[in-house]
Amino acid sequence: MSQMVEPKPKFQENNYIFHYRRITQEGDWEQIHSHQGIEFLYVHEGNGHLIFDQKLHSVSAGTLLMCQPYQLHKFKMNISRESPYIRTVFVFDPFLFERYAAAFPALHAFFHKIWKARLDQQVFQLNPEDQMLLSQLLQDFHKSLNSCPGLQQTEEVVLFLFTLLREFRKLAEAGQKHASDGSLRTNSRHVEQMMAWIEEHFQEEFSLDRLAESLHLSPYYASHLFSKETGCTLSQYVLAHRLRESRLLLSTTDLTIAQVGQQTGFNSSAYFVKSFKSKMGMTPHTYRKQVNKSFED
Structure with a gap:
């Protein structure tokens, strides 16, 4: 079984990450992560569930997830060679699109909403027509990136973003029409x-x-139920949540490393640094330097 807390992805020079139809074929697959940018994840094939915004959602072909910066989310997918997990992931720096969107007031306003506002819905189960449309859009973008010179890729990304956001706005405005109705009910309330x-x-x-x-549960039952339903222990979830909050503070405040650790639940600065480096692959100081450099660039 693969389980990880994934560190912040390194954006390319044009401030995006695009993984088209990434395939995992063996073993149960679990991942807890968050990103510095806005993420769209589309499931082409696969079954499992997702922990997002303190709720459990079923995941299947046609599931679309949109995450704001630093939103923690965890996938647990059931995988075999006969039933692989195939997904496309697109993460982009919101400041990339901000430069180009001002000339389109309605789309610009919607973009700011999905970037910074509290959203009612971020997990969608697409109908067959929308699945075909999005699959074709992703395929066309993949072909465009592979065929155009590097200097033109930023233009391709921005054009793709305009189209993607227009389509996503239709889904968001449709509301419950395309809402994921696969929230897991059994034991999910607890x-x-x-x-x-x-x-x-x-x-x-x-x-x-x-x-x-x-x-009003016994400690044993609470711990067992959480692990059974989510695939991770309560301690692992608490740590992932604290690391997510610490990355946010490191990126957006001038608090010292010790203050960040204290405000995110770590009982000592040394334990904070050790935990951060173990899960993220770098110290909090190095992470802050990388984030600051990305904004300067």
Whole structure:
């Protein structure tokens, strides 16, 4: 089984990442991550579930996920050679599109909404017609990138973004018409309540007893249920949430490393640095330098 907390991806010079029809064919696949940019992930094939915005969603062919910067999300996919997980991932620096969108007021306003506002819906299950449209759009973009010189790729990315955002706006405005109706119901209420409790208390020392008591569950049952439904332990989820919050503070504030660790629930600066480096592959100081450099560029 593959499980990871993925570090911030390194944008290319033109500030985007595009992985077309990436295939995983063996083993159960789990990943907890967040990105510095805005992410669109489309599932071509595969089955599993997604933890996103403190809710559980079923995932299948035609699922589209849109994530704002630093939104933590976790996929758990059931994979075999007969049932591979095939997805396309597009992540882009929102400042890339910001430069070009001002001439289109309506689209510009929608872009700012999905970038910074609280959204009612970010997981969609597309109907067959929309699946065909998006699949063709992604395929055309993939061909364009492979056939054009490097200096023209930024232009291709921006044109693709205009089309993608127009189509995504239609989905968002349709609301529940295309909403994912695959939220997992069995035991999901307790799991979502646990996630909400962690969101409220992650800055404090984690206590399984306190969490379980707040939900009127036994500690053993709460721990077992969370692991069974999500594929990760409560401790792993708390750590992933703290790391997500710490990356946000490192990127957007001038707090010291020690202050960031303290405000995100780590009981010592040394433990914060050790945990961050173990999961992210770099120290908090190095991460902050890389983020600052990307904004300067």
